[in-house]
Amino acid sequence: xxxYTDKVRDYFFNPVNAxxxxxxxxxxxxxAISCGDALKLMMKVDPETEIIxxxxxxxFGCGSAxxxxxxxxxxxLGKTLDEALKxxxxxxxxxxxxxxxxxxxCSVMGYEALQAAVADYRGEVWSDDHEEGALVCKCFGVDEGxxxxxVRSNKLTTPEAxxxxxxxxxxxxxxxxxxxxxxxxxNEEMVGEGLLSFDEAYRIGSVDPxxxxxxxxxxxxxxxxxxxxxxxxxxxxxxxxxxLEKAAAATVVVGSAAEAALQPAIGLPRxxxxxxxxxxxxxxxxxxxxxxxxGGDCELIDVDGANVIVKLSGACVGCQMASMTINGVQExxxxxxxxxxxxxxxx
Amino acid sequence: xxxxPVYLDNNxxxxxxxxxxxxxxxxxxxxxxxxxxxxxFGASVGGAVKAARASLMKLLGAEFDHEIxxxxxxxESDNMAILSALEAMPGRDEIITSAVExxxxxxxxxxxxxxxxxxxxxxxxxxxxxxxxxxxxxxxSEKTAVxxxxxxxxxxxxxxxxxxxxxxxxxxxxLFHTDAVQAVGKIPLDLKSTQIDMLSLSGHKLHGPxxxxxxxxxxxxxxxxxxxxxxxxxxxxxxxxxxxxIVGLGKAAELALIHMEDEVTRVAxxxxxxxxGILQRIPNCFVTGNPAxxxxxxxxIAFEYIEGEGILLLMNREGIAASSGSxxxxxxxxxxxxxxxxxxxxxxxxGAIRFSFSRDNTDADVERVLEVMxxxxxxxxxxxxxxxxxxxxxxxxxxxxx
Numbered sequence: 001x002x003x004y005t006d007k008v009r010d011y012f013f014n015p016v017n018a019x020x021x022x023x024x025x026x027x028x029x030x031x032a033i034s035c036g037d038a039l040k041l042m043m044k045v046d047p048e049t050e051i052i053x054x055x056x057x058x059x060f061g062c063g064s065a066x067x068x069x070x071x072x073x074x075x076x077l078g079k080t081l082d083e084a085l086k087x088x089x090x091x092x093x094x095x096x097x098x099x100x101x102x103x104x105x106c107s108v109m110g111y112e113a114l115q116a117a118v119a120d121y122r123g124e125v126w127s128d129d130h131e132e133g134a135l136v137c138k139c140f141g142v143d144e145g146x147x148x149x150x151v152r153s154n155k156l157t158t159p160e161a162x163x164x165x166x167x168x169x170x171x172x173x174x175x176x177x178x179x180x181x182x183x184x185x186x187n188e189e190m191v192g193e194g195l196l197s198f199d200e201a202y203r204i205g206s207v208d209p210x211x212x213x214x215x216x217x218x219x220x221x222x223x224x225x226x227x228x229x230x231x232x233x234x235x236x237x238x239x240x241x242x243x244l245e246k247a248a249a250a251t252v253v254v255g256s257a258a259e260a261a262l263q264p265a266i267g268l269p270r271x272x273x274x275x276x277x278x279x280x281x282x283x284x285x286x287x288x289x290x291x292x293x294x295g296g297d298c299e300l301i302d303v304d305g306a307n308v309i310v311k312l313s314g315a316c317v318g319c320q321m322a323s324m325t326i327n328g329v330q331e332x333x334x335x336x337x338x339x340x341x342x343x344x345x346x347x
Numbered sequence: 348x349x350x351x352p353v354y355l356d357n358n359x360x361x362x363x364x365x366x367x368x369x370x371x372x373x374x375x376x377x378x379x380x381x382x383x384x385x386x387x388f389g390a391s392v393g394g395a396v397k398a399a400r401a402s403l404m405k406l407l408g409a410e411f412d413h414e415i416x417x418x419x420x421x422x423e424s425d426n427m428a429i430l431s432a433l434e435a436m437p438g439r440d441e442i443i444t445s446a447v448e449x450x451x452x453x454x455x456x457x458x459x460x461x462x463x464x465x466x467x468x469x470x471x472x473x474x475x476x477x478x479x480x481x482x483x484x485x486x487x488s489e490k491t492a493v494x495x496x497x498x499x500x501x502x503x504x505x506x507x508x509x510x511x512x513x514x515x516x517x518x519x520x521x522l523f524h525t526d527a528v529q530a531v532g533k534i535p536l537d538l539k540s541t542q543i544d545m546l547s548l549s550g551h552k553l554h555g556p557x558x559x560x561x562x563x564x565x566x567x568x569x570x571x572x573x574x575x576x577x578x579x580x581x582x583x584x585x586x587x588x589x590x591x592x593i594v595g596l597g598k599a600a601e602l603a604l605i606h607m608e609d610e611v612t613r614v615a616x617x618x619x620x621x622x623x624g625i626l627q628r629i630p631n632c633f634v635t636g637n638p639a640x641x642x643x644x645x646x647x648i649a650f651e652y653i654e655g656e657g658i659l660l661l662m663n664r665e666g667i668a669a670s671s672g673s674x675x676x677x678x679x680x681x682x683x684x685x686x687x688x689x690x691x692x693x694x695x696x697x698g699a700i701r702f703s704f705s706r707d708n709t710d711a712d713v714e715r716v717l718e719v720m721x722x723x724x725x726x727x728x729x730x731x732x733x734x735x736x737x738x739x740x741x742x743x744x745x746x747x748x749x
Contacts (some may be wrong), residue, residue: 009660012660013660013661014659015730018729018730019729019730029732029744029745029746029747030746030747030748031746031747031748036654036682036693036697037654037730038733038744038746038748039732039746040732040744040746057730058730058731059731059732059733060653060654060694060697060732060733061654061657062654062655062656062657063656063657063660065654066657066730082625112747116747127747127749245620276475312550
């Protein structure tokens, strides 16, 4: 049995706005080929204000598809079309208190029906560019299609990079070999198309998954989309992780004296504390929009030698990805400062 | 008021019979000996294992008790049979199976095809789930190592003519294996009168304990063990015997034989009454599979224009348990490969519900289901964009598929 939230159950057992809307002037009809579900969304839009005055649905699909459709009609009611278009499938899932990863496509179907209905109202043709494949990573609900697109558009050649871009494999890692398989397959195709050299292509077995367990740092946890992070991905870390470890360890033992001693030794830039804070704030400002996209935020509390004390807030609190987010923040600050720092979260 | 639960998902698993549990209990505690041991502790347990083997032999109509190898269940037995055949039949590297087999057979075949260069012939079925015999004959050859075709299908209950299929396999010298997990305990079997070489069964499908099963291997059949280790089961399945499980399986086999008459008469009548009642009360639904040749306990009914998970959730709220061929209940999102192989339209396959009875079910259960099904189906159809009304063609609805 699926692990549905009470809200999903409630919206399935007692769906609101089910049925035909006779006065509809915007209709979206979409389906998900992966499971055969289909949804018809009917809306009555005020031509003057473009406010959605009424919305009803009919759904051929499972419990969560019906619940997602019903939730969608509640969410969009009273919104203008432009406001409604900003609604994402995640909003629908969040409204329902979350959906099992295998069932996220039900919320996607709701999102698409809305896009199609608005296009219908505006006399536009809506075409869908969303593809799905078999679910690969169950921890984060990542399907094969998403991995393929990430690999292709960002020329990824390692399983670690796939995790960084898509989150796939950032959890239990039981899907490692499937990720590896998809990566090798797409890389091989890319070699065939001349997009990648033979030597660059990933070969199955060349990464030991045990070495990934601790290092996986989904950049997507910091929120950026694959395309946006393409540039940062190829950039080598300014400071090796080992150097960072040493610096941090030194800090623990003797505090900022060690940091002072360390800096000239390896020729790193020197900053005053105020300069440091300014740069760190800049780095945080750059990450903030992507954190906010996931409903979270990050605030600088203090700088103590090589330790940067931050406070995560919003959706980041209690998120199982929080430690990976911290890693992402740390990498960003290190890149900005060019000196090793350790980001320490406080509650 | 609390409703009495109605369990109609016996093809998924059955309640372990109280008598089975009672028979097993001493073998966890005082009768803990290893049947291989020389001393008295082992000897009495060895006797119980022997008795269990004899009960199972009787249920299957086997000729010898050493034809029974105890395993951990249907999946292990299926794997054991097919892998053994490939190893024991030199010069033969082809497998013949059907499109509607259990994943225990189909996934293994797909794996062998990919990793060991084995050629796999998957024989199609028709709209009623009947095997394409012409295609089967055509696939048989001197290259066939093993044929693996189920005795009865788990989703529709359709029974395959395995005795005849086995004879055809013999003509080319191939081994014949059948996954009889759904058939054993539900219909009378007499293996000694057939040419079937190997047969898989599972304990928990016949009111026995989970994690138990057996593989029947006809005397004289070439066999290679799957697990290497000790001499247990005459060296054919190494590992200390699961003695409480084996005793439980033996008891379950004994009880299945006693209740066989009930299964093929009263239980079949319950099933028929439910099926007829549903078809009378609810428009736009039909029985899938082959009603002329099927298990006495299984009914698979497709309700058009709605989806199975919704039906099951609403049934569950009424305390009724069944299962569905719908994509959305399977975890994988893949619609039932059995109904797809039968070419059932997806607007009906998604709404297919399997009701599977056992000797525990009563008339009251049938009454209860007949009472709650019509409003459930009506409620979901009211939500369906395809539904136009009883016996009407579906509404014009052509969604953009992603």
